[in-house]
Amino acid sequence: MLTDKSLVLQLQHGSVHALGVLYDRHQNMVYRTALAITGDAEAAADLLQDTFLRLYRFADKIDPDRPLEPWLYRIVANLSYTWVKRHNRFVRSIEDVASWLGGNKKDSPASKAEEKETWLVLRQAILSLPVAQRVVVVLYYINDLSLQEIAEVLNVPEGTVKSRLFYGRQALRRYFELDGTVDLREVVYEFT
Amino acid sequence: MNLPKEWVEDVFDQNLRRSLKNWAARISPPHTAKTRLLDGATRYANRRRQRTDYFSSTFFSYRYTDFAFRQFAWATSVVLQTGVSIL
Secondary structure, three states: OOOHHHHHHHHOOOOHHHHHHHHHHHHHHHHHHHHHHHOOHHHHHHHHHHHHHHHHHOHHHOOOOOOOHHHHHHHHHHHHHHHHHHHHHHHHHHHHHHHHHHOOHHHOHHHHHHHOOHHHHHHHHHHOOOHHHHHHHHHHHHOOOOHHHHHHHHOOOHHHHHHHHHHHHHHHHHHHHHHOOOOOOOOOOOOO | OOOOOOOOOOHHHHHHHHHHHHHHHOOOOOOOHHHHHHHHHHHHHHHHHHHHHHHHHOHHHOOHHHHHHHHHHHHHHHHHHHHHHHO
16 A cells, blocks of 8 residues: 555655545545534535645645645644634624524424434534634544644644643533533443 | 643543544545545646646747847847838
8 A cells, every 4th residue: 555655755746646545545534624623514525625635736845754644634624714714704693693583493392302413412512612622622532633733733832722622621511511412421322 | 720730531531532433433525525626636737737838838948049049130130120221
């Protein structure tokens, strides 16, 4: 199997095939990170495209001797962060109006049942965090990056990462305590 | 609130990680995403090649002596033609 290093070297000579192989290898990680941060499947698919197109365009700026994953994390985290900031500014007010006009959907029995689905509650919990905390929580819990690795990816001091993670975790604890549908202190989930 | 000096995980962290990983494992990118990406990359490569071809087929295709000679010939002909027209 070709290493990321040899594929990046091929990419630097314009190989679209090498891009395809790298995409197959890292697509899930990039897509899941984007989706966890944005909470929007369509946006996550666009950010996936954008991340790999940037990889192709800027391949000559990548050091093949260094691991590729931190570079991909940096790009997808930054793109997702920007998307959330823009989306919040333009769409949040429209969503608020729609929610007000249509009544609070959370009160309907159907949506109550839907929200009991653990993954939906988790998604909502993650999306309730400020975006800076959300990015750190996603990289730490889903992608298993250490505090130091997250600091390098986001180009911020390790103390900042620790602080964002600490307050993000506090907020999630509060969310689950108030929500009451999922108790992450005790429940052990079955995994598929 | 002071941050703890050591980052210590408890049951909440473990369950949160497992639940989030379980959630993430269920999702995968759209099937058409790879084709779309490779089409986009091919288009980009073609555009870049066309730009390079244009430059290499004009200015950069001349050797510098050819370019200097062409400029000299052009300037000389303009001056001579002007002189002849005045006479």
